[in-house]
Amino acid sequence: MTDSALETAANTEAKRKAKRSGILYSQKFAPYYFVFPFLVSFAVFFAYPVLSAINMSFQEVLPGQVKYIGLDNYKDLWNATFLKAILNSTKYTIYTIVILIPVPLVLAVFLHSKRMIAKNFFRSTLFIPALTSVVVAGTVFRLAFGELEGSLMNSFVMWLGFEKQRWLGNGALAMSTLVILAAWRWIGINLLYFMAGLQNIPKELYESAEIDGASTWNKFSRITIPLLRPITIYVFTISIYGGYSMFTESYMLWNGNRSPNDIGLTIVGYLYRNGLEQNNLGLGSAVGFALLLITFVITIGQLKLFGMFRKEE
Amino acid sequence: MDTTVKTKWTLNQVLLLALFTVFAVFSLFPIVTLTIASFKPAQELMRFGLNLKIDPDLFSLKNYTYLFSGESLYLTWYKNSIVITAIYTALCLFISSMIGYGLAVYKFPLRNLTFTLVLITMMVPLEIIMLPLYKLSISLQLIDSIWGVILPFIAAPLPIFFFRQYAGGLPKDFLDAARVDGCTEFGIFVRIMMPLMAPAFSSMAILQALFCWNNFLWPLIVLRTNEQLTIPIGLSTLLTPYGNNFDMLISGAVLAIVPILIVFLFFQKYFIEGMTAGGVKG
Structure with missing residues (x-):
């Protein structure tokens, strides 16, 4: 290369440098304006509300005046209605987990097997309920589980030879209605999660197990289940959160949260009733933290149980 | 045998x-x-x-x-749902992709802290901040407006997480080439990286639009007048302690599913990718 060519190259390089020196070109500043919207949104719509919820949970918030009342809101939570709400939410969470982990897992294994036909059709069909809003699903279920003789569930149980039931008027039946509704909406989603997990299991494992003469059950229990552990933990975790924060389902089944004897009242339902309907923001905030505490403790316990915190070998 | x-x-x-x-x-x-x-x-x-x-x-x-006669507000609710879903999805995707990209591509001192904050917002249920957020919306005059439904959630943690994963897997050679050509950092994102992230946009667009179309609790709190409601909230107002308007509720519920069902039938692949995005990661 000649001297003049080098000089021109250096010149253009210098020009480019000059052009790129502005803040818009700086790789040092760029990340900050990329994440800036998040930091603003986090501060305004998350951090501030969380801090103000903590603050409010120690206050009696009345129109125009606010009084600190220490732990009184938390003490007030110790009442029969709230305990009932906790019990309902806990039962709902347990039942949904008992159904919505094993059933979709087994279905996913079947759907994943080579011999299954029309895989995509079934995968899509089972997913369709997940597309409906809880409002639509709740509408169907409150009608299908209506107390009239001719409504779907009653004609079904009468065909089986039982008496007609008041599905939404009795504690155990109301809970089953909620659980069936959850099963209907969530089987397809959890099925997708487990199928995605199955795709990540190397086929060679099964092939070598077959060479060693492993039975189908052995392959399922020794390969599939252990290797699906991460996805199972994930599904478990979202089910705990989803179960404990359930509200809309019960809101739809019983005309806006008004179930007889609170058989369908959940923790969030209690929060909604006290915080928004009765405008007791202090007590409502305390309910929020009780909910956070419950889900947090259970999630950590569950992760410990599954050995999430153990170092991977 | x-x-x-x-x-x-x-x-x-x-x-x-x-x-x-x-x-x-x-x-x-x-x-x-x-x-x-x-x-x-x-x-x-x-x-x-x-x-x-x-x-x-x-x-x-x-x-x-x-439903289609002037007597019912159903068409107004439908229009509100479409407007809110469209604006929310567009804003949420643009902003979340920007944030996810920023977290994936640059190394900067606040990177880990910011990502931790994203994960924290993912783990705290909305119900806990609902009441203060409601109070805040009153002071910001967001009550009963579509912006009250949209704004608090446009920097959504799941899409940020998803775009961060996706952008992290893209080849970085383009970046330096574009810098040599004198492209701004934001220009690189808009002109080069966004097109490369198209599949991620499709998955997240469908997922966020579905979430927004069906969203219930927050719009129920924010929206007040009948003319402002979205379909789910509007339909739920038909059930009252004084009687239920099932004529409108049932046909309205059927029509609310139709658009999602159509989108689902055509774009199943993206639904499935979007849905499993949160669960399956390395």
Whole structure:
């Protein structure tokens, strides 16, 4: 290369440098304006509300005046209605987990097997309920589980030879209605999660197990289940959160949260009733933290149980 | 020998097929019954309950024509839902992709802290901050406006997480080439990286639009006047302690599913990718 060519190259390089020196070109500043919207949104719509919820949970918030009342809101939570709400939410969470982990897992294994036909059709069909809003699903279920003789569930149980039931008027039946509704909406989603997990299991494992003469059950229990552990933990975790924060389902089944004897009242339902309907923001905030505490403790316990915190070998 | 093996598999297949057919029927049944009921007068429903009886004499489009007549607000709710879903999805995707990209591509001192904050917002349920957020919306005058529904959630943690994963997997060679050509850092994102992230945009667009279209609790709190409601909230107002307007509720519920069902049938792949995005990661 000649001297003049080098000089021109250096010149253009210098020009480019000059052009790129502005803040818009700086790789040092760029990340900050990329994440800036998040930091603003986090501060305004998350951090501030969380801090103000903590603050409010120690206050009696009345129109125009606010009084600190220490732990009184938390003490007030110790009442029969709230305990009932906790019990309902806990039962709902347990039942949904008992159904919505094993059933979709087994279905996913079947759907994943080579011999299954029309895989995509079934995968899509089972997913369709997940597309409906809880409002639509709740509408169907409150009608299908209506107390009239001719409504779907009653004609079904009468065909089986039982008496007609008041599905939404009795504690155990109301809970089953909620659980069936959850099963209907969530089987397809959890099925997708487990199928995605199955795709990540190397086929060679099964092939070598077959060479060693492993039975189908052995392959399922020794390969599939252990290797699906991460996805199972994930599904478990979202089910705990989803179960404990359930509200809309019960809101739809019983005309806006008004179930007889609170058989369908959940923790969030209690929060909604006290915080928004009765405008007791202090007590409502305390309910929020009780909910956070419950889900947090259970999630950590569950992760410990599954050995999430153990170092991977 | 061969034939026995063959029949055995066929039997398994038949059993599997039967099992899945049961689940498929369970999945579709409620939607089918709802659709049938939407063509019947509500008095019929009140008298005999929700059932599968198809009686051509009772069938009419009356429930649907009522929705489209000036007497009901259903079309207004529909329009509100479309507007809110469109604005929310566009803003959320643009902003979340920007944030996810920033977190994936640059190394900067606050990177880990910012990402931790994203994960924290993912783990705290909305219900906990609902009341303060409601108070805040009153002071910011967001109550009863579409912005009150949209703004608090446009920097959504799941899409940020997803875009961060996706952008992290893209080749970085383009970046330096574009810098040499004098492109701004933001220009690189908009002109080069956004097109490369198109599949991620499709998955997240569908997922966020579905979430927004069906969203209930927050819009229920923010939206007040009947003319401002979205479809789910509007439909839920038809159930009152003084009586339920099932004529409108059922046909309205059927029409609310139709657009999602159409999108689902055409873009299943993106639905599935978007849905499993949160769960399956390295």
